[in-house]
Amino acid sequence: MLAGLLLVAACAGCGDEEDAHPRLVVSAASSMTEALTACSADFGAADVRLSFAGSDELAAQIRQGVKPDLYAAANTKLPNQLNTEGLLSKPLEFATNELVVAVPKDSEIQAIEDLARDGVKVAIGSESVPIGSYTREVLARLPKAKSDAILANVRSNEPDVKGIVGKLTQGAADAGLVYVTDVNAAGDELRAVKLPAALEPEVSYAAGVVKGAKQPELARDFVDGLTAGGCADALDRAGFGAP
Numbered sequence: 106m107l108a109g110l111l112l113v114a115a116c117a118g119c120g121d122e123e124d125a126h127p128r129l130v131v132s133a134a135s136s137m138t139e140a141l142t143a144c145s146a147d148f149g150a151a152d153v154r155l156s157f158a159g160s161d162e163l164a165a166q167i168r169q170g171v172k173p174d175l176y177a178a179a180n181t182k183l184p185n186q187l188n189t190e191g192l193l194s195k196p197l198e199f200a201t202n203e204l205v206v207a208v209p210k211d212s213e214i215q216a217i218e219d220l221a222r223d224g225v226k227v228a229i230g231s232e233s234v235p236i237g238s239y240t241r242e243v244l245a246r247l248p249k250a251k252s253d254a255i256l257a258n259v260r261s262n263e264p265d266v267k268g269i270v271g272k273l274t275q276g277a278a279d280a281g282l283v284y285v286t287d288v289n290a291a292g293d294e295l296r297a298v299k300l301p302a303a304l305e306p307e308v309s310y311a312a313g314v315v316k317g318a319k320q321p322e323l324a325r326d327f328v329d330g331l332t333a334g335g336c337a338d339a340l341d342r343a344g345f346g347a348p
Contacts, residue, residue, distance in 0.1 A: 127151045129323050132163040132171075134179035134235065134310070135265040136202065136283075137340070139290045141177075144339035148330070151323050159234040159265035167192055167315060174324035177312035177331070179235040179266075179284075184311040196311035199331035201346035203285040204239050204306055206298040207273055212280070217243070217300060220280050221254035228261040228269045228278035236266045239306045240282040246304050270295070284308065286344040309348065 129151035133141055138157050145153035156163070160178035164187060167176060176193060178184050184196035208214045220227050230237030244252040260278060263269045270287050272278040274294050288297040312331060314324040330336045332348065341347075 127320050127323060128154055129175075129320050129327060130154045130156065130173040131175055131177065131327065132156045132158075132166070132173040132315075133177040133312075134158075134160045134163070135267045136179050136236070136287055137177065137310075137343075138267065140286070140339040140343040140345065141336065143342075144330075144336040147335045148327060150326060151320060153327070157265075157267075159230075159236075161233040161235070162264065172315055172317045172319070174318040174320045175312055175314050175328055177310065177328075179308070179310055180238070181309050181311040182238075183235070184313050188313060192316050193313040194316070194325075196313040197328055197332070198309050198311045198348040199328070199337075200310040200340050200348055202308040202310065202344075203346070204236075204243060204282060204300060204308055205285045205288060206280055206300070207270070207283045207288050207291075207295045208280045208298060209273065209276075210293060210296050212296065214280050214298060216298060217247070217255075217304065218251060220258060221251050222258075225258050226260045226277070226279045227255060227258045228263060228272040228281035229259055230266060230269060230282070231262040231264055234263075234265060235308075236269070236283065237262065239308060242306045243282065243300060243304050289344045310345070 135157040141155055160183050164183045187193035188196055206217050229240045261272050266283050266287055269281040269283050273281050285297050288295045312328045314321050318324050
């Protein structure tokens with residue numbers, strides 16, 4: 106009898122402890138890894154659990170019934186689609202980014218046209234992930250012969266931007282199209298080659314609260330903090346632009 110009472114007493118505080126330290130599950134595009142990792146520990150209202158992957162993969166998980174509390178993508182298309190499908194609140198655009206050609210620090214590549222040269226190994230994102238979609242948008246603005254030559258040099262279609270960075274830092278690729286924030290995160294290993302203004306795509310990030318989230322109010326607070334607060338500051342330090 107005493108053991109039973111002790112067990113009840115011990116468990117009586119379990120719910121209070123969970124309420125005091127709820128878990129907030131954040132599914133976000135992998136390009137935000139460094140920024141969100143840096144700021145999430147300071148989100149005092151909850152213990153933040155971060156899940157990073159390609160925006161398309163995370164959207165597919167939500168469609169299959171996975172329910173993180175919020176979803177942040179490297180484009181506006183996927184959050185808008187989920188909102189139309191009734192799976193996400195109205196998305197908030199919270200940041201922008203810049204697409205660049207990333208190369209090893211000592212590379213002789215100076216322009217995107219150099220990716221068409223014979224023997225250059227190029228890594229890009231798969232067509233379904235935002236980084237891959239932005240890349241193809243850029244290539245479509247080049248003369249067809251140049252675009253075709255670059256695509257012929259593609260040796261890897263990666264599921265997220267970190268895969269492209271990995272190919273570059275491992276020496277498996279000579280160049281890749283990534284976000285400038287990923288070059289910043291790589292430190293001295295990579296160098297960014299800017300695109301001509303006429304080729305630059307508009308890269309906007311959006312986030313929303315997932316329908317059926319366990320912590321919808323906290324998720325909304327976190328989303329709001331992407332534009333004003335600790336996470337907004339972390340995004341700025343990482344090189345993201347304002348929406």
